[in-house]
Amino acid sequence: MIRDVQRQDNVTTSPVISAKNMSLTFQTNDGPIHALQDVSLDIEKGDFVSFIGPSGCGKTTFLRVMADLEQPTGGEITVNGVSPEEARKARAYGYVFQAAGLYPWRTIGGNIRLPLEIMGFSRSEQAERVKRVLELVELDGFEKKFPWQLSGGMQQRASIARALAFDADILLMDEPFGALDEIVRDHLNEQLLKLWKRTEKTIAFVTHSIPEAVYLSTRIVVMSPRPGRISEVIESPLPRERPLDIRDTQEFLDVAHRVREGLRAGHAYDE
Numbered sequence: 001m002i003r004d005v006q007r008q009d010n011v012t013t014s015p016v017i018s019a020k021n022m023s024l025t026f027q028t029n030d031g032p033i034h035a036l037q038d039v040s041l042d043i044e045k046g047d048f049v050s051f052i053g054p055s056g057c058g059k060t061t062f063l064r065v066m067a068d069l070e071q072p073t074g075g076e077i078t079v080n081g082v083s084p085e086e087a088r089k090a091r092a093y094g095y096v097f098q099a100a101g102l103y104p105w106r107t108i109g110g111n112i113r114l115p116l117e118i119m120g121f122s123r124s125e126q127a128e129r130v131k132r133v134l135e136l137v138e139l140d141g142f143e144k145k146f147p148w149q150l151s152g153g154m155q156q157r158a159s160i161a162r163a164l165a166f167d168a169d170i171l172l173m174d175e176p177f178g179a180l181d182e183i184v185r186d187h188l189n190e191q192l193l194k195l196w197k198r199t200e201k202t203i204a205f206v207t208h209s210i211p212e213a214v215y216l217s218t219r220i221v222v223m224s225p226r227p228g229r230i231s232e233v234i235e236s237p238l239p240r241e242r243p244l245d246i247r248d249t250q251e252f253l254d255v256a257h258r259v260r261e262g263l264r265a266g267h268a269y270d271e
């Protein structure tokens with residue numbers, strides 16, 4: 001509610017992530033690869049922004065720039081008003097990868113605790129945070145299990161819990177559910193939306209799936225390859241409250257249609 005008021009008067013909020021004419025060219029032995037070119041985008045607090053586009057259009061690179069894992073070669077980007085490097089040092093975000101990436105020799109609790117140990121949280125604070133994030137992803141009771149004792153979907157939820165453990169306001173998610181079957185993915189999408197509502201995080205989410213992008217997002221960024229550009233930003237008219245069967249509504253299908261058209265138009269760059 002407060003967020004909406006702030007957004008209406010448009011004075012108190014500055015974008016959480018702001019890219020201006022940003023480019024990134026990789027120098028390779030085969031010549032330069034323009035992974036991103038002249039990309040401008042503002043992500044506001046509490047937004048759920050999905051990035052969709054064909055393979056190689058720069059979605060992961062964009063996310064990695066936000067996380068200070070790559071440096072742009074042109075233009076500017078800020079995260080929470082500062083450089084990605086400063087934001088990383090201030091632990092502004094959690095990052096969830098496509099593979100859960102849990103250490104097999106550590107329990108679920110041990111995996112979630114690892115970044116907290118590195119950051120020097122006290123033992124009691126670690127325990128309290130592990131308990132809280134396990135509840136958030138509905139894995140209470142699994143703290144002492146090992147990753148191999150959990151299904152793929154549960155492992156991915158554990159990796160989301162790990163990203164949430166130090167309570168960053170921003171969650172960067174790179175195709176976190178891409179390797180899961182559709183039913184599990186539906187369930188995790190539903191849970192992620194609930195988690196987003198409860199925590200009011202700002203989420204940047206990479207996906208290949210049109211229904212997933214439309215179901216989850218407040219805004220959908222359609223990208224096109226060679227060079228990687230933003231071809232369209234679609235504001236979702238869907239309410240924030242979204243039961244899964246919203247996907248059968250005409251409103252949902254209309255947004256999905258717009259995304260598909262956007263992707264098709266972007267493909268013209270290929271020719």
Ligand SMILES: Nc1ncnc2c1ncn2[C@@H]1O[C@H](COP(=O)(O)OP(=O)(O)OP(=O)(O)O)[C@@H](O)[C@H]1O
Binds near residue numbers: 026
């Ligand atoms: N470290 C790197 N060195 C050289 N080229 C790279 C590097 N990382 C990415 N690229 C290239 O940059 C382009 C964008 O890659 P990126 O992984 O961001 O695309 P993507 O849209 O996330 O693709 P996918 O959907 O397949 O994950 C691709 O052509 C890729 O090969």
